[in-house]
Amino acid sequence: MKKTGIITILNVNNYGAELQAFALHHKLKKMGYDNEIINYLYYKNPLYKSEVKSSPLIKTSFKNKLKDLAIKWIDKYSAYRYPEIAKKRKERFFNFHKEHTALSITYKSYSDLYSAKHEYDNYIVGSDQVWNPNNGTNLEPYFLTFAPKKANKIAFASSFGVGDINESYFPKYKEWLNNLTHIGTRETSGVTLIKKITGRNVAHVVDPTLLLTKKDWESLMVPYKHEKPYILLFIFKKNRYAEELAYKIQKKTGFKIIRVCKNEMPLESDDKILNIRDFGPLEFLGLYSSASVVLTTSFHGSVFSLIFEKPFYTITPASKNNNSRQESLMKVVGLENRLLREGDTINLEKLTDIDFEYVKEKLGEQINFSIDYLKKSLK
Structure with a gap:
């Protein structure tokens, strides 16, 4: 062969x-x-x-x-x-x-x-x-x-x-x-x-x-055991805008906040955010699969939000113009409004307004x- x-x-x-x-x-x-x-x-x-x-x-x-x-x-x-x-x-x-x-x-x-x-x-x-x-x-x-x-x-x-x-x-x-x-x-x-x-x-x-389909990824993942709905914060470094947005969504929904981050990420000094730093790829998939809302600064964070059909926002720096990866993806699925620049104001009444049937069709x-x-x- x-x-x-x-x-x-x-x-x-x-x-x-x-x-x-x-x-x-x-x-x-x-x-x-x-x-x-x-x-x-x-x-x-x-x-x-x-x-x-x-x-x-x-x-x-x-x-x-x-x-x-x-x-x-x-x-x-x-x-x-x-x-x-x-x-x-x-x-x-x-x-x-x-x-x-x-x-x-x-x-x-x-x-x-x-x-x-x-x-x-x-x-x-x-x-x-x-x-x-x-x-x-x-x-x-x-x-x-x-x-x-x-x-x-x-x-x-x-x-x-x-x-x-x-x-x-x-x-x-x-x-x-x-x-x-x-x-x-x-x-x-x-x-x-x-x-x-x-x-x-x-x-x-x-x-x-x-x-790979949602079913393909689910067959591999390690499920995340949880009792309450949560907002998943997937960011590479500390981001004040993303954290403040997470707190606003938490106030509206009552969901807890979980951050999945790399090993070198410092822990928060308070108990408002649960930091998970030891998950591997399969545990990461399980965390994504069970999230109620996702906030991310990552291209692949956006991709897995689409795959697992999660209400999400992708946050990009206000000072940079190298967002071609996210812009291209969002244009394909008609979700340009889910791409935020730091400092943007949003209407949380439309937090869950994503037509995933249309997304699946275009993708x-x-x-x-x-x-x-x-x-x-x-x-």
């Missing part, structure tokens, strides 16, 4: 990254395609070995270097201060892939990946922000330049993570993009950008997490198109 190798972002202690990587692998398996994830460590993984060849296209600013360093030290400090939480979370993430995902040997560096002999019939670069010019690493692996020259090379839902790129980088991106046989990107802005860079018309496909069209794209692209 022919075999497919997938490269994407995973093993980064992030719910969205791990679940999107699993989803494409699992969907291809359900479609009858033998496949595995090429386990190339992302540069943020603590075991990744940085080298000259893995230097990023755009030099990382001192501010961003300082930010990355601070996050690493906060994470280490949190693990030291709360060792049981850190251990349990790490185990759950590790066991998720051990039990549910087929992985290749681990490639810890750029050189490891490029010196290996790869013998797949198809190569896929998967979803997430693999083409983001601001990533602090060489993006070449995510354009499949390590694959044999004549191999079938496919991009599925690969994302730039930004709406535009400085034109001085167009020549390099053109070279990389033209290495791909088939291109399907996750955002409409990505379709426009690739056309601008290469002249190629490419497919607009869904994030891999949408290739269904794009999901079917995306599956058809995969079938046509794969040998």
Whole structure:
């Protein structure tokens, strides 16, 4: 049987990254395609070995270097201060892939990946922000330049993570993009950008997490046991606007507030919010499935709100214009009013006014198109 190798972002202690990587692998398996994830460590993984060849296209600013360093030290400090939480979370993430995902040997560096002999019939670069010019690493692996020259090379839902790129980088991106046989990107802005860079018309496909149904995800999840309805707060860092909105919804509904967050997230000093920091991907799904309302700053937080049919709001920074991922998704399902900028006022009387039958219809069209794209692209 022919075999497919997938490269994407995973093993980064992030719910969205791990679940999107699993989803494409699992969907291809359900479609009858033998496949595995090429386990190339992302540069943020603590075991990744940085080298000259893995230097990023755009030099990382001192501010961003300082930010990355601070996050690493906060994470280490949190693990030291709360060792049981850190251990349990790490185990759950590790066991998720051990039990549910087929992985290749681990490639810890750029050189490891490029010196290996790869013998797949198809190569896929998967979803997430693999083409983001601001990533602090060489993006070449995510354009499949390590694959044999004549191999079938496919991009599925690969994302730039930004709406535009400085034109001085167009020549390099053109070279990389033209290495791909088939291109399907996750955002409409990505379709426009690739056309601008290469002249190629490419497919607009869904994030891999949408290739699996609500029933598929429910069959995997660890149910969350609870007695009272709750508002789920899924945010990456402290966000005053999101917290205040959660409190307003709590006052209206009487629901409690649960925040699911990463290990380095500090605990609240009061008891108004229950912080859960040790859940793995399957526990995360169970938490989503039972939520009554969701507030999120995450793209995948929006996706799982749609999959599990939860009233939600996605919150984006007022000062940034890199919200193309969320904007593209909300436009597809006609829920632009669910995308908030920090500071926006909302009418909570319309909190639950989402026509999920319409959402399923619009998503269904794009999901079917995306599956058809995969079938046509794969040998």
